[in-house]
Amino acid sequence: MPQIQIQEPVKTNGVRERHGAAIAELERKYPTRRSLLLPVLWLIQEEDGWISAETMEEAAEICECTTAEVMEVVSFYQMYNRAPVGKYVLGICGTLPCALCAADGLYEYLKEKLGIGWNETTADGLFTIQRRECLGACSEAPVMLVNQETETRLTRAKVDGILEECRQGKRKPYFTGRNNKQ
């Protein structure tokens, strides 16, 4: 099954216009404009699902740093996406304890069920699979993040149930904003 990143063209500019009130609130809490960078990027991603080149430029302007510095941060932290993602991001833990508890099998199962591999999105825009470092629940491996929720002791049946809940819209979408068409 061929994969695409997202079905709709994504417009991601207008950070100040969209998040002006939230940015003003952050300014009251943080000591310098540069220190706003992580939360500003998070505001963007919560709405858009990813951090585009345009929004990186705007974030740089807001936080009084260079676009290259924003890019360094976005590329360093695994939690920021540099490409559009699906409505549900499945983050499979790939660190050793989970690997020893069949996390690879979990990936193979999802790959087969959804027809996508790492960092790919299903054609309907619903699911993206990402690899994660330890999610802090090693004793309950294998572990996967479904958007921001941690799912533990995963079995094929449990994964099937999660996918079905997502398809039925019973779970909160990864991003909430104007580009979330579903």
Ligand code: FES
């Ligand atoms: S190794 Fe997977 S949660 Fe820690």
